[in-house]
Amino acid sequence: MKNERWAHEVGGLLFDLDGTLVCSLQLIERVLGGWARKVGQDPAALIAASHGRRTQDIVCRYCPADRDPLRERAELDAQFAESLEGVEAIAGAAAFIESLGALPWGIVTSAERALTERRLRAVGLPIPRVLVAAEDVAQGKPDPAGYRLGAELLGIPPAQLLVFEDAPAGIAAAQAAGMRVLVVGEQDPSGSGLACLRDYAQVEVALMPGESRRAMLALRRTAKQA
Incomplete structure (x- = not known):
């Protein structure tokens, strides 16, 4: 851990959803763990490999040949949609978003749009004008398509955007899109030495x-230098 101050000027922000703005790990582990056992996969390994990825991509990768992938995906989507068990906002997220003022921001998530909006409402977070969901791109994370679309919709060059992510797939997607990344969590899961924060406080x-649409962001505490 380096005793260095992380600070960068940005023109806008993009956030992942689960694990970054909203904590839904309990629900995800219950649903994916149950499905893993159903299809003969190791639950811990499947959950770890699936973090940050779209449901359809998880099913495509792990669904056995003797099962209907469309039916399996529909069942998973239904289980995710029917419960908000354990879903809560990441500490400090609401106050942080409020502090952004006119600074442009959006969400790029591997979740479906309807589910994303439901979770945001449930935890009291605003739904941004720019929301790139699973159905908006042909390829999910780690493909950079979602973050590139987010930059396009915000009207901001990728190099001027900061991404908040927590999963290796999302980190890889943002970096491939040419964006700087700040990790939400105790450590960088990608092993790239990115700066990390425990919560938005x-x-x-x-x-x-004179620039309401640009801001300087800095970490108050020691963090790994990005």
């Missing part, structure tokens, strides 16, 4: 004088 936001 660590992040300072200072809007640039």
Whole structure:
């Protein structure tokens, strides 16, 4: 751990959803763990490999040849949609978003749009104007298509965007799109030495004088240098 101050000027922010703005790990582990056992996969291994990926991509990778992948996906989607068990906002997320003022921001998630909006409403977080969901791209994370679309919809060059992510697939997608990444969590799961934050109370936001759509972001505490 380096005793260095992480600070960068940005033109906008993009967030992943699960594990980044909303904590839904309990629900995800229950649903995916049950499905893994059903299809003869190791639950822990499947969950670890699936973190940050779309349901259809998980099914495509792990569904046995003797099962209907469309039916399996529909069953998983239904289980995710029917429960908000254990779903809560990441600490400090609501106050952090409120502090952004006019700074452009959006969400790029591997979840379906309807499920994303339901979870955001359930935890009291706003639904942004720019929301790129699973059905909006042909290829999910780690493909950069979602983050590239997010940048296009915000109207901001990728190099001026900061992405908040927690999963290796999402980190790889954002980096491939040419964006800087800040990891939400105790450590960088990609092993790239990215800066990390435990919760949003660590992040300072200072809007640039005369530039309501640009800001300087800094971590209040020691973090690995990005």
